[in-house]
Amino acid sequence: MNRNALTFGMAILTVLAATAARAQTAPAEIKIGALYASSGPFASISMPVFDAFKLWIDDANAQGGVEVKPFGKKIPIKLISYDDQSSTATAATLYNQLITQDHVDLLVADSGSVLTSVGVPIAKEHKQFLFDVSGTGAPFFTPDNPYIALMADPVSTIWPHYISDFLDDVGVQAGFKTVAILYSTNDFTGTQANALKGSFEKDGKLKLVYFEGVPTTTSNYTVLINNIAALNPDAVLEMGYVGNDIAFLRNLQDSGNQFRFVFSIYAGTEMEEIEKNVGVSAMTNIFSYVPASNYEYKPDVGMDLKQFRAAWDKKYPAGAGVAFGANAIYGYMTGLVIERTLATTKSLKQEDIHDAVFALSGKLKTLDGAFTLREDGAQIGEVTPLGQLQPDGKDKLKLVAVYPPELANGKAVLGK
């Protein structure tokens, strides 16, 4: 009896000691390092991500922080963030600073492939796991780099999959014979353009009559559109960032040239921003990707789309200068993945963070769809259905998913 009591007492003491040890080593805060671009060409895709990420942090901290499994308690988050001003050189310095000076526990990349590109080798060199928000460039993901995972959006090679399928299928049936591709020369759009080119060449159903890159800083497309029109293609695919798409769609309308199928990435992805600058008439019947902000996925973690939109509008009222769109969702869902990672990781060691993130693969449904990672960290679960901006009453547009058939909620309208 006495012996049993002694054993029980020792067990209690062991548990208490372990708990005390945990409490002693638990950090006062979890340091998350992130970059954002408040100015420059990538500000319009970076600030929504950053603002949404801050929304998640404020929300988590208001509840006492996030659950961190190794310490068995909630710990507040401290955000250490720097403005890279859309400069890759500045971003490179700041990624280094976050890792080597600030010693952040978790590192979050800036939005988009251009500003992520410099962070990938730095994170790898320092063996720091990089939460890649939306840097979808295919070259970032290699078998020899375990220190990266793409949170939102599929890897760029997957994005245009449904465009080529649609054109090869519905387009060919409608008599399409030729395609023109105009893209901005960066990892994000260049990868997509090359994937499309390869797809059209492999399938052999449509002839690629124009395939040209332009600098991402291009702000006038009039002559380029005229040059494309001279070749009379059935479909024109323009792949650029927000500023490129605004200029392209304005110039297309101003030039009076018409094509049977016109695609632009951000017409749907950042619909509010583009509509504000381009107008409804210039966007009518333009094809685009259907982003999470326009397609109600049923998440099993965090807020649903309506709740998130309401929270966004409350924190960033109209006129705050940052538009709601797909990038806002990317920032929020990155926060949610981090939250789930910290709740399941064995420790804050980067290798364990990697394991915890990859353990979520295939088991998490977010506002952006299914979270599924390839072995090299590329996101392959979230899909990008093809959509079309169709009239919805007077001076209004709605983004209708038109392809693939299993995700479609409307029918494509092709030009004559």
Added chain:
Amino acid sequence: MLIGALVAGVLFGLYFTLVGLGLNLVFGVMRIVNLAHGDFLMLGGIAAWWLFTVSGLHPLASAALVIAALILIGLPLYYLVVPRLLRARDSEMLSLILFFGLSQMIEAVTSIGLGTTERSLPARILGVGPVILFGTRLPKAWLYSAAASAIAVLFVYLYLYRTRIGTLTRAVMVSRDEALATGIDIHWVSAVAFGVSLALAGVAGVFAPFMLGSITPNIGVGLNITAFAIIVVGTLGNPLGTVLGGIVYGVSLMLMQTYLSSWANLLPNLLLIAVLLIRPEGLLGRKVRRA
């Protein structure tokens, strides 16, 4: 495609004449480089956007208000900054640093105040549908911008060659010291030129949403580089040489977009290097530069 590129290039280049005109005027009169020139252009565009959004004011009416506002801003700004700058031993170099700082401040304040999103004006304001010139489809806004540029060039010509203050301005351009010795109020003359240059930037800004798609607080730096290339090509210090520089830039850009599109953003730097190597005094040369 070649004719299309040439026609579009001339019209696009005329707009860029307007972009560079004020910068060259300031350099001609004060021998300083206003690296915040592009930011004043941005402010002109933001003002036109704001006036249209708030009151539906037509951009051509906004242009008149922007001219008045920027002249009024330019006069005190000149007295605040430039006379001290000109007393320095290396005023040209110091002007680069000072106006770069001003450029950063304007961009930062605008970003903080208005956010970083793109802003534009509806294209239909300046007419719906294209204009066809020599078989080339061009936006109507290009004609308006080119016309505004032509009017601005005419105004600068009349200002420099048909007014008394213009005569005094040219005297300062030839030699600031001699002008001072003959009793010319060089600071008043320079302040007026500075105000006019900002006003020209502002007008270019009003048309920027139509020519560049949209405006953001950060467009100033890139436009400065382009404007600087244009005035070097057209001859530094000769405001009217900017016309030639603008057209060379516009035509070259459209040719690059047509035949070598991936490399088009290198154009301002290529033009600068080519002119500095082959004809450092600019295409119009020194005789014209000295007014």
